[in-house]
Amino acid sequence: MLADLAPITLGELEASASLQTRIDRKYLVPTSALPVLLDALDPAVRTLEIDGERVFAYESVYFDTPGLTSYLGAARRRRNRFKVRTRTYVDSDVCWVEVKTRGPRGATVKTRLPHEAAGRTELDDPALRFTSDALDDARIGGLDGPMGPTLLSSYDRVTLHVPSATPGPDSRTTIDTDLVWTDAATGRERALVGLAVVETKTGSTPSSTDRLLWRHGHRPVRISKYGTGMAVLHPELPSTPWRRVLDRHVG
Incomplete structure (x- = not known):
């Protein structure tokens, strides 16, 4: 099904649908249902292609304080919750440190800085300063100690470019499969078996992918790769x- 979609380059995708401030909607979809959904996509949808590849391996390392300030902020739905991680694009060995905070009306605000892939399980001095500045900008304080790695998630991702039907930015849809969570301290693992995490990243208006998922009976769910893991x-x-x-779904 992916082979039938027109390609889009990374540069084109970032130019038309970067969406660092956005509305995220997440769905859990049986992997067996993906072919039907992909076949029913808007014909104008394109898929990210780099060096002839359309499926890419990702690894995220999440960081938290000794008292799990980030996790508990999400678990208790605090207004000033945040997330800090390194995101590694495994195939290209490119890595970023990313800070996600909450913007107006529940929007997700993501800022990021290049990071050494070899050191992705640690926050070096530039990353620590960047993280501190980003949290200060979001008026987040009261951390109970330095942040260290708590959870790793690995998965394969397909990224779709979805043209907007209304004036405004285009959107993205990501499809993540073979998700595995690993505890950073013990190495214990759990896999999300038989399910894909489909996420739409839009402006204020739902995308054609959202409407397609709704027609097929899929509704947004609360799932966080960090929190749920x-x-x-x-x-x-x-x-x-x-x-x-x-x-x-997880058990």
Whole structure:
């Protein structure tokens, strides 16, 4: 199905649908349903292609304080919650440190800085300064100590460029499969078996991908690769936002 879609380069995608401030909607879709959905996409949708490849390996390392300030902020739905991670594009060995905070009306605001891939499980001095500045800009304080790695997630991703039907920026849809969570301290692993995480990244208006998913009976769910992964590996932690997903899909 991917082979039937027209390609788009990374430069074209970032120029028309960078969406560093955006509305994220996430869906859990059985992998067996993906061919039908891909076949029904808007014909104008294009897929990211780099050096002839359309499926790319990703690895994220999440960082938190000793008291899990980031995790608990999400678990307790605090207004000033945040997330800090390194994101590595495994195939190209390119890495960024990224800080995600909350903007107006629930929008996600992401800022990032290049990072050495070889040191992706640590935050070096430039990354620490960048992280501190980003959190200060978002008026987030009260951290209980230095941040260290807590969780790794690895998966394969397909990225789609979705033209906007209204004036405004185009959107992205990502399809993540073969997701595996690994505890940074113990090395324990859990996999999300038989399910894909489909995420739409839009402006204020839902994309044609959202409407396609709705027509096929899929509704947005609360799932966070960091929050849900930590809750799976550490069932003693509070996990109210992701309880339905944990009970119905992860177990």
